[in-house]
Amino acid sequence: MKQKLLIFLFILGSSFLHSQNLIWKTNMADALKMCDEQRKPLLIFFTSSGISQSIQNEVFATRDFLDWSNKNIILLKLDLSDATLSAEEREQNVKLKEALGIEELPKVCLATASIRRNKPMINKLGLLDYNFGGAKRWISDAKVILNGE
Numbered sequence: 692m693k694q695k696l697l698i699f700l701f702i703l704g705s706s707f708l709h710s711q712n713l714i715w716k717t718n719m720a721d722a723l724k725m726c727d728e729q730r731k732p733l734l735i736f737f738t739s740s741g742i743s744q745s746i747q748n749e750v751f752a753t754r755d756f757l758d759w760s761n762k763n764i765i766l767l768k769l770d771l772s773d774a775t776l777s778a779e780e781r782e783q784n785v786k787l788k789e790a791l792g793i794e795e796l797p798k799v800c801l802a803t804a805s806i807r808r809n810k811p812m813i814n815k816l817g818l819l820d821y822n823f824g825g826a827k828r829w830i831s832d833a834k835v836i837l838n839g840e
Contacts, residue, residue: 712757715768719783722767723811726804732816732837733804734764737788738797739772746797746821746829753826763837764801771796791815801836 715736716722726733736751750756760766769784776784791800792815799819805812817836822828 713751713760713766715766717768717770717773718780719767719769719787720811722765723804723806723813725765727806729765731763731765733802733813734760734766734833735787735791735800735802736766736768736797737793737800738768738770740770741772742796743821746799750821750826750829755826755830759830765804787813792818797821799833801833 716725722733722735725731736746738747769787771781771784771788773781791802791813793800797820801816801819803812803814803816816839819829819832819836822832
């Protein structure tokens, strides 16, 4: 019995540690710079306090998402309820949300991003919601958007 409990705790701990390895940028300028340097698309996660955590718990906190995201995209999390943001940052995030057609939260936008002539360029590829089916299904849907299939 103790052995089963230890195995369970080990697996749970390993899963928790892997989910902690996600590196979310929270500053748009930093994320755009990384996209430009690494030539990777951008995943923008628009969120706010008091909304469903399903996508975070069932997709972003998985090993599948960690592995896929590390190889394929730059992560940008924009929490529109973050009280630590300056008024300028908050306004910038809200303007981006509106420009990308985000009406309800949480929402993920996949985009290409680059910096040309010192100006940021963001090209929306598509929007994703949380759908039942877990990380593998969500990643599959993201790949369709990213690959234009």
